[in-house]
Amino acid sequence: MSAAPTPRPTVTEREARQVAEAAREQDWRKPSFAKELFLGRFRLDLIHPHPLPPDEDAQRGEEFLTKLRDFCETKIDSATIERDARIPDDVIDGLKELGALGMKIDTKYGGLGLTQVYYNKALALVGSANPAVGALLSAHQSIGVPQPLKLFGTQEQKDVFLPRCARTDISAFLLTEPDVGSDPARLATTAVPDGDDYVLDGVKLWTTNGVVADLLVVMARVPKSEGHKGGITAFVVEASSEGVTVENRNAFMGLRGLENGVTRFHRVRVPAANRIGPEGAGLKIALTTLNTGRLSLPAMCVGAGKWCLKIAREWSAAREQWGKPVALHEAVGSKIAFIAATTFALEAVVDLSSQMADEDRNDIRIEAALAKLYGSEMACLMADELVQIRGGRGFETAESLRARGERAVPAEQILRDLRINRIFEGSTEIMHLLIAREAVDAHLSVAGDLIDPDKSLQDKAKAGAQAGVFYAKWLPKLVAGAGQLPASYGEFKHGIDLSPHLRYVERTSRKLARSTFYAMSRWQGRMETKQGFLGRVVDIGAELFAMSAACVRAELLRSRGEHGREAYQLADAFCRQSRIRVDELFGRLWTNTDDLDRKVVKNVLAGGYEWLEQGIVDPSGDGPWIADATPGPSRKENLHRPIR
Numbered sequence: 001m002s003a004a005p006t007p008r009p010t011v012t013e014r015e016a017r018q019v020a021e022a023a024r025e026q027d028w029r030k031p032s033f034a035k036e037l038f039l040g041r042f043r044l045d046l047i048h049p050h051p052l053p054p055d056e057d058a059q060r061g062e063e064f065l066t067k068l069r070d071f072c073e074t075k076i077d078s079a080t081i082e083r084d085a086r087i088p089d090d091v092i093d094g095l096k097e098l099g100a101l102g103m104k105i106d107t108k109y110g111g112l113g114l115t116q117v118y119y120n121k122a123l124a125l126v127g128s129a130n131p132a133v134g135a136l137l138s139a140h141q142s143i144g145v146p147q148p149l150k151l152f153g154t155q156e157q158k159d160v161f162l163p164r165c166a167r168t169d170i171s172a173f174l175l176t177e178p179d180v181g182s183d184p185a186r187l188a189t190t191a192v193p194d195g196d197d198y199v200l201d202g203v204k205l206w207t208t209n210g211v212v213a214d215l216l217v218v219m220a221r222v223p224k225s226e227g228h229k230g231g232i233t234a235f236v237v238e239a240s241s242e243g244v245t246v247e248n249r250n251a252f253m254g255l256r257g258l259e260n261g262v263t264r265f266h267r268v269r270v271p272a273a274n275r276i277g278p279e280g281a282g283l284k285i286a287l288t289t290l291n292t293g294r295l296s297l298p299a300m301c302v303g304a305g306k307w308c309l310k311i312a313r314e315w316s317a318a319r320e321q322w323g324k325p326v327a328l329h330e331a332v333g334s335k336i337a338f339i340a341a342t343t344f345a346l347e348a349v350v351d352l353s354s355q356m357a358d359e360d361r362n363d364i365r366i367e368a369a370l371a372k373l374y375g376s377e378m379a380c381l382m383a384d385e386l387v388q389i390r391g392g393r394g395f396e397t398a399e400s401l402r403a404r405g406e407r408a409v410p411a412e413q414i415l416r417d418l419r420i421n422r423i424f425e426g427s428t429e430i431m432h433l434l435i436a437r438e439a440v441d442a443h444l445s446v447a448g449d450l451i452d453p454d455k456s457l458q459d460k461a462k463a464g465a466q467a468g469v470f471y472a473k474w475l476p477k478l479v480a481g482a483g484q485l486p487a488s489y490g491e492f493k494h495g496i497d498l499s500p501h502l503r504y505v506e507r508t509s510r511k512l513a514r515s516t517f518y519a520m521s522r523w524q525g526r527m528e529t530k531q532g533f534l535g536r537v538v539d540i541g542a543e544l545f546a547m548s549a550a551c552v553r554a555e556l557l558r559s560r561g562e563h564g565r566e567a568y569q570l571a572d573a574f575c576r577q578s579r580i581r582v583d584e585l586f587g588r589l590w591t592n593t594d595d596l597d598r599k600v601v602k603n604v605l606a607g608g609y610e611w612l613e614q615g616i617v618d619p620s621g622d623g624p625w626i627a628d629a630t631p632g633p634s635r636k637e638n639l640h641r642p643i644r
Contacts, residue, residue: 030363031043034541035439037512039513040509044552049555050552050553050555051355053118053358061122071094071098072129079402081130081256085257086259089643092643099111099166102146102165103122103141105166106150109158110162112166115354116355119299119354120299121299123138131255131300131304131417135258138300140165140170140171141165141296142295143293144170145165145236148234149162152276152281157236157274161215168644169213170214171213171215172207172210172217174204175187175286177203177204178203178626178627184219184232187219187220188203189201189203189218190222191220200220200237201265202631207261207262207263208260210239210261211260211640212640212641213259215237216236216263218270219234229278232282234281234285240640241268241270244268245266246262246263247261247262247634248261248262250262252420254415262627264634290425292368294372295350298346304417305347306347308383309336312335312389313327313336335385335388339385342382345550345578346378349367349550350371352552367545369431370538372431373428374546376428379421380419386415387412390409398413429531432535432538439516439537439538440527478513478517481507489503491555494555494568496565498554498568498571501551501572504579508582511586512537512540536589539585543578547578550570
């Protein structure tokens with residue numbers, strides 16, 4: 001008999017941070033444009049000239065996109081998926097036949113072997129047809145079984161599972177639990193060693209693809225024992241295994257076709273051969289998988305932006321107000337300009353990050369995270385502006401529009417569907433902290449012991465000396481740079497002059513680095529608690545990255561004779577809009593209500609403002625805030641629905 005499941009761990013805030021820090025990829029073996037940007041070093045040479053895929057990869061990718069476009073136009077009925085809250089089985093079967101399950105899987109395992117660039121273009125295309133279909137393919141390949149096996153799997157695991165994932169089997173990634181989100185130190189699902197197997201017990205929540213999946217990547221805690229290091233560990237689990245029960249298919253405000261559920265494991269036996277990597281490496285595997293996996297969400301946000309632009313253009317030309325098209329009224333025109341410029345910049349960010357991922361010359365963990373953060377936030381803003389441009393028709397459902405004889409434009413649906421991207425695969429708030437941790441890594445590396453309250457005076461003195469050497473070399477470089485020379489970046493002047501924007505990025509990156517250093521000096525060990533400040537630092541970095549990518553993409557298109565003049569105009573518009581946002585964010589670094597907000601929050605939690613809640617009724621139902629996830633046998637019908 002296997003040992004009984006261990007109870008849910010109780011951890012302090014410090015212990016939780018230590019678990020997250022241990023799982024973080026520590027080394028920087030390759031250059032990183034974004035990391036350098038946060039350190040005040042504008043390394044344009046790392047992204048310009050814009051890298052390009054080999055001709056063979058591009059040809060193979062374009063050929064698949066042609067087939068995929070035809071499938072999306074003829075086989076995917078988004079209105080039906082929205083109405084029935086389910087992707088029809090024949091659509092999923094068609095995607096399998098097309099090879100879409102294996103877009104990122106190597107050809108030797110039966111996959112298509114597409115590059116990250118073309119995989120993302122495919123997701124943007126599918127996501128524009130229906131976001132739930134895009135989410136299914138993304139969850140399967142970006143974070144499901146194929147990606148962690150590609151990075152960490154044994155050859156035997158790749159030989160067994162990748163051919164299945166390429167053509168027939170849908171996979172899912174199971175980390176979140178009812179009481180565990182972005183704090184994995186409290187993970188309660190256990191995997192107890194028992195002979196040549198592990199025995200899994202626990203409950204997983206929000207298992208995208210979990211309802212229809214054939215294979216699962218499951219994160220579980222292995223108890224430390226003789227011969228077992230223990231820790232959070234990753235496993236490949238057959239969804240059909242005895243003791244695996246899909247207890248609920250969840251429903252959401254958007255992505256109505258999403259096969260997302262609650263999965264219970266009760267004494268599920270998993271062969272040790274199905275363990276991915278060593279014991280205790282689960283979180284590192286998850287975070288490394290997400291480094292490039294996160295690019296799938298902004299890719300679909302690019303598709304959404306393109307669709308928003310198309311609808312805004314067509315509608316605003318057809319709808320007249322006060323004798324002229326509404327687009328020519330400045331109040332509406334500014335929204336259209338925002339959508340157009342932002343879509344251009346977001347595509348630049350995703351394509352650049354994806355090509356850098358394919359080349360593998362740079363470390364793109366920060367770039368991918370910035371793309372996810374920036375893409376998810378800006379796509380929601382673009383969709384909201386589209387709804388506003390459409391007016392009452394933007395709030396009306398496509399089905400209602402069709403019923404009364406108008407074009408069935410699902411503007412309100414895209415707004416609902418995009419909203420989850422600010423939460424999926426790391427919420428905006430978590431992304432701020434994750435990116436901020438990487439952005440200040442250099443500071444913490446030299447000053448870590450200096451600001452650690454548990455270190456001795458001797459350790460602090462040693463750290464202080466090391467920090468002094470680092471800052472003596474680094475700080476003088478933040479005083480002046482190419483951004484102050486009028487002729488810098490002159491190769492970006494072709495009719496429209498983008499060089500002032502790149503000089504702005506160079507100057508501002510140094511200003512951002514100085515601000516970060518000042519904050520480190522001011523708050524020291526309390527820096528990690530200043531989440532408002534860190535979030536604004538990251539948002540400034542995201543804007544600077546997007547401006548850089550937009551200018552580099554515009555120059556690429558100009559040099560290739562592909563809408564160069566128009567691309568320069570869009571890049572110029574985006575950079576001017578972005579600079580206004582950056583200047584505002586800098587002002588809010590030091591002038592804000594963060595301290596007062598903390599006081600108000602404490603009073604809210606203490607009940608000091610309950611009087612303000614009077615005069616309403618609460619339509620919420622009864623029940624606990626967090627469902628019981630006590631391990632044990634399932635008492636519910638198994639809703640697992642494999643598609644064969």
